[in-house]
Amino acid sequence: MAPFDVFSCSDQVEEKRLRPFRRSQVLHRWLYTIGFADHTWTVDVDLSDEDGAAELYRDGLLHARGELPVAFAVPGGRVEVDAGLYGVTRAHLVRDDGEERRLTPARGTAEDLRGRLARRHPLLSTAIAWLAIAVLAVNLVLAVPQALELLTTIPKIADNVGTFTSPVVLPMWLNISLITAGALAATERVLTLRRNRVLDVETLWTGL
Template sequence: MARWMQRINSRWAKAGDGSPLPPFRWWQLLGRSVFELPAAPGRAARYTVDVRHMGDRTDGAVRARLYRDGALAAVSKLPTAFPVEGGAIEVAVNSIGLRRCHFVPDGNRAGAHVLTPLPASAEGRRARFDRDHPAASRLIGALALAAVLIGVAVGGYELVMQLSRIPAVVDAIGVIDRPVRIPLEIGIAVGAGAVLGGIERALRLRSTWLDEFAT
């Protein structure tokens, strides 16, 4: 199934024009993700994946660009899988950021691993902070997860309350009184916390559908 999905996703890819990889600018911290797969035995080339989260200027579609030794080799809508020597690079996004940027070896999906983020990117800075301050990094990660889970709880509660107002639901189970009314200020604070928590988790490629629901 994994290989079949990989083949389906790879059909989005189109050949690149060989243009060089644009340099990373500081103002692209939250709008651009750049990950690298260095050369290794059996893979002489160095690959770079570039994703612009705001979409292309032409049509607004979010695409991944694969550079081979700094030259554009392929462009694809997402999700996608770029075949490379010894495996494939799988790339996927969600509404928060990058969800997947992994190298998957041929015949060993369990050996998949995340590509190395560009040090200047937001993901690279987050990874460096994790290496330099592991205890603080774990604390921030725990707080981010807590913010997302609180956002899921509040969002789920509000969703249930809204669904309970549908006439068909009222006819089936009757009117449900709202047991707790969440003040607007608390709702805004929870939403902002969920967004920040989701962004932090996306920088570590750990965001899931829960993060999207919470935000």
């Protein structure tokens, strides 16, 4: 996980109200919220913005804005936010005593819908989660060596580390299938804010 520099919130931010979430924004906008220190804090990450910054709202009014990854200072702690290719990978309140609380996805977001599925159909949810793990594990074994071979064809990289020949050679249709399945599996992991340092390295390949 990337280090978080604590961003001190300033009162010198523009007066701006939190926009309602629309279903048409489900692929590029993420909202997470939490009640803490007598206020409702909402994180808004919209990758359709040019800078892709995160915004922190206090009771519906803009409180601070910062580039990802960012940690917003709040009374009694901080709100840590980070995002990747497939969405928000971290949205946690870290109290001064070290206790962490995950923010709750706002109603109507893809993360909220995924959470409802987990509550209503826990067995199905568990099966989907394990299927995502299996797909990423297979891709880690089959696709990543090919990604390394591709990277070492870049002259500057080849000059420093040499070339690499993948022991795995797959037909194009299977490569495309693996990339598609990997992207879906990575999205599933992000929707539930799950991350593993080894397993989720594979998501770098699906983004190539």
